[in-house]
Amino acid sequence: MKVRDLLLKVIDHPATPYVVLGVISLFMVSPFIWMVLSAFKTLPETFMSPPTYFPKDFTLETMRFTWFEAPIPTYLKNSLIACLTATVIIVVASVFTAYALSQYPYQGSNLILGLFLFTRTIPPLAMLLPYYLIMRKLGLLNTRLAVILYLIYLSYPLVVWLLKGFFDAFPRDLIDAAIVDGCTRTGTIFRVVLPITAGSVGAISVVAFLWAWNEFFAPYLFIHYDELKPITVGLYYFVGDEVTYWNRMCAAGIYAVVPSLTFFLLAQKYIIKGLTEGALKY
Amino acid sequence: MRRTRQISNASYGMLLSIPGLVLLLAWVLLPLIYVIGLSFYRYDNMSPVVFAGFDNYKRVLSNPDFPRILQRTFVFSFGSTGLTLVTSVLLAACLGRIGKGSALFRSLVVMPWAVPLILSGFLWAWMFHPSFGPISDLLMRSGIRKTALNIYEDPISSMLGVIIADAWRRIPFLTIITLAAFQAILEELYDAARVDGADSIDSFIHITLPLSSRPIMIGTLITLMFTFRSIDVIYSMTPGGGYTKSTYVIGTYLFDSLYEFLNFGVAAAISVILVLLTFIIGSVFIYYTLQKR
Numbered sequence: 051m052k053v054r055d056l057l058l059k060v061i062d063h064p065a066t067p068y069v070v071l072g073v074i075s076l077f078m079v080s081p082f083i084w085m086v087l088s089a090f091k092t093l094p095e096t097f098m099s100p101p102t103y104f105p106k107d108f109t110l111e112t113m114r115f116t117w118f119e120a121p122i123p124t125y126l127k128n129s130l131i132a133c134l135t136a137t138v139i140i141v142v143a144s145v146f147t148a149y150a151l152s153q154y155p156y157q158g159s160n161l162i163l164g165l166f167l168f169t170r171t172i173p174p175l176a177m178l179l180p181y182y183l184i185m186r187k188l189g190l191l192n193t194r195l196a197v198i199l200y201l202i203y204l205s206y207p208l209v210v211w212l213l214k215g216f217f218d219a220f221p222r223d224l225i226d227a228a229i230v231d232g233c234t235r236t237g238t239i240f241r242v243v244l245p246i247t248a249g250s251v252g253a254i255s256v257v258a259f260l261w262a263w264n265e266f267f268a269p270y271l272f273i274h275y276d277e278l279k280p281i282t283v284g285l286y287y288f289v290g291d292e293v294t295y296w297n298r299m300c301a302a303g304i305y306a307v308v309p310s311l312t313f314f315l316l317a318q319k320y321i322i323k324g325l326t327e328g329a330l331k332y
Numbered sequence: 333m334r335r336t337r338q339i340s341n342a343s344y345g346m347l348l349s350i351p352g353l354v355l356l357l358a359w360v361l362l363p364l365i366y367v368i369g370l371s372f373y374r375y376d377n378m379s380p381v382v383f384a385g386f387d388n389y390k391r392v393l394s395n396p397d398f399p400r401i402l403q404r405t406f407v408f409s410f411g412s413t414g415l416t417l418v419t420s421v422l423l424a425a426c427l428g429r430i431g432k433g434s435a436l437f438r439s440l441v442v443m444p445w446a447v448p449l450i451l452s453g454f455l456w457a458w459m460f461h462p463s464f465g466p467i468s469d470l471l472m473r474s475g476i477r478k479t480a481l482n483i484y485e486d487p488i489s490s491m492l493g494v495i496i497a498d499a500w501r502r503i504p505f506l507t508i509i510t511l512a513a514f515q516a517i518l519e520e521l522y523d524a525a526r527v528d529g530a531d532s533i534d535s536f537i538h539i540t541l542p543l544s545s546r547p548i549m550i551g552t553l554i555t556l557m558f559t560f561r562s563i564d565v566i567y568s569m570t571p572g573g574g575y576t577k578s579t580y581v582i583g584t585y586l587f588d589s590l591y592e593f594l595n596f597g598v599a600a601a602i603s604v605i606l607v608l609l610t611f612i613i614g615s616v617f618i619y620y621t622l623q624k625r
Contacts, residue, residue, distance in 0.1 A: 054533070057533070058531055058532065058533060061532055061533065062531075062532055066426075067425075067426035067427075067429045067430045068426075068430060068433075070422060070423075070426045071423070071426045071427065071430070071437045071441075074419060074422070074423055074441065075437055075440045075441055077500070078440060078441050078443060078444055078500065078503070079440055079443060080459070081444075081447075081452065081455040081456065081459060081500070082443065084455065084458070084459055084466060085455055088458070096464065097464055098464065099463035099464055100463075100469045100472075101464050101465060101466055101469055103466065143351050143352050143355050144352060146348045146349065146351060146352060147348070147349040147351065147352025147353065148352070149348065150344075150345040150346070150347075150348035150349040150352075151345070151349060153345070154341050154342065154344050154345025154348065155342070155345060156341075156342035156343070156345040156346045157342065159345065159346075159349075162349070162353065162356075164618070164622070165356065165361075166356065167617075167618050167621060167622070168614070168618065169356065169360045169361070170614075171557060171610055171611055171613070171614025171615075171617065171618070172360070172364060172607055172610070173557075173560070173561035173583075173603075173606050173607060173610050174561070175561050175562070175563065175583050175586060175587070175603075175606065176367065176561070176586070176602075176603035176604070176606045176607050176610075177363055177364070177367065177603070178587075178590065178603075179367055179370070179590055179596060179599050179600055179603055180363035180364070180366040180367040180370070180600075181363060182590070183366075183370070183596065184363065184366070199359075202355070202359060203359050203360055203363070206355060206356070206359065206360065207356070207360060210352060210356075235341075235344055260445070260446060263448065264447075264448040264449060264450075266448065266449070266450040266564055267563075267564070267587065271590075271591065281448075282448045282450050282451070285450065285451060285454065296458055296464075299454060299458075300455075300458075303451050303454070303455065306448065306451060307446060307447055307448075307451070310446040310447075310448075311443065311446040311447075313446070314442075314443075314445060314446040315439060315443075315446075318439065318442065321508075322508050322512070
């Protein structure tokens, strides 16, 4: 019983959660810190042993070089175009399906719901091959369209499922009231449901966007022209045969993370809400 | 006042879901059927494509390395998921207890979510570097280790390295799910338990965990499925499967067959095996998800 009392004393101490959170947070942010610090080092300094922590010769040259002389802006533009297009298509197609599955169930809709759930379990890696061959047959290799089409597959089932769970939490009374007031069923979607759920639909879109933003293998396989590569594939630009330009990689990493991190932190509140409502409460 | 309903609600729902269903059929299920079909053909970009029955499967399953590849896949997947689960529960429990600073800590903890897995592999590879990375250096400075930690020349620690790097990126998702599950529990239950003389360990074991087990279970299964098939971190951190192929998993095998050896028939067979294996985890996930409380 003595061990337990001691344990309780530690657990119940008000400082304990702060200590635990401090330690784990340090673990969670350490790669960010290392990335930012390394981006301001010179190349020789990144190969010092033992390593330096704060840049000895602080330089902005790497940040300048990666932006102006390496194709980072092009990579970012490619990522943005592909991810935004795919996200818009997915969300527009999914909203209606998810809404129908949630509010207007029909014969077989449960089966379809199960089918969506099943497709969520299909490993995207296993679908690389069919997509590669389909794109090759359609002559779409080395085009942005190939990547966009794959990105649609990637998060589509997830988005439908999250949205469905989310619409389930929508008060049915509001829909009925709008219909009694003379609104059509379709009008209700645009005038009542979407305006109210905009925040969460937006959050789910951000999740889909982030998923697309992080995708590496499909564009790596489909795209061989530098001017069409997204940022994840572009990071390989700094891995050389002889030497990896770690400082440039870290600078490029900062550019790669800033857009997604900004999106994410801005929508964080909604993401947490949308995810928990959509993923768990059905 | 009410417009006449030409079609019933059910037909309306069916009509409304058509675009989504077309996308599902054309964009998810057809490629799946296509890859299953491909797995029965000899398709290696050298000889003409011919029907080969189960030849590709035989080739994959009789590969002397296959049992080890499978074993590594499970070690990686369960290792990463386990680390993610423990850390997430710990984080959620602490986040739920503090008032001041909880928003700040939550933002810090979920930041890795916005980092592409491939980049997280690169960053951790650099951090784990035996001579130029900070981890080995800190371990030596603090006296925990006398010699440099070389995760790339020791199979066990290289597996540990990819597990840490992978879990790092997955912790935010499960933390959020777990935190939401914890917060959905009514405060009165804890009050009642306290009146009955329960301490915080009792409350956690008898109230918090049982009442949040279902969402945590679903979140864990999602994480498990993702780790099982994701090779981004492994690919960028230990190229080619690492020293003595200690991190060569089924996903790497699939990608190599497709990208290095251009043997599409074999790659298709591995894809189907991967789908089937994931489906074992997936069916537990589906069962828990559809189960009514």
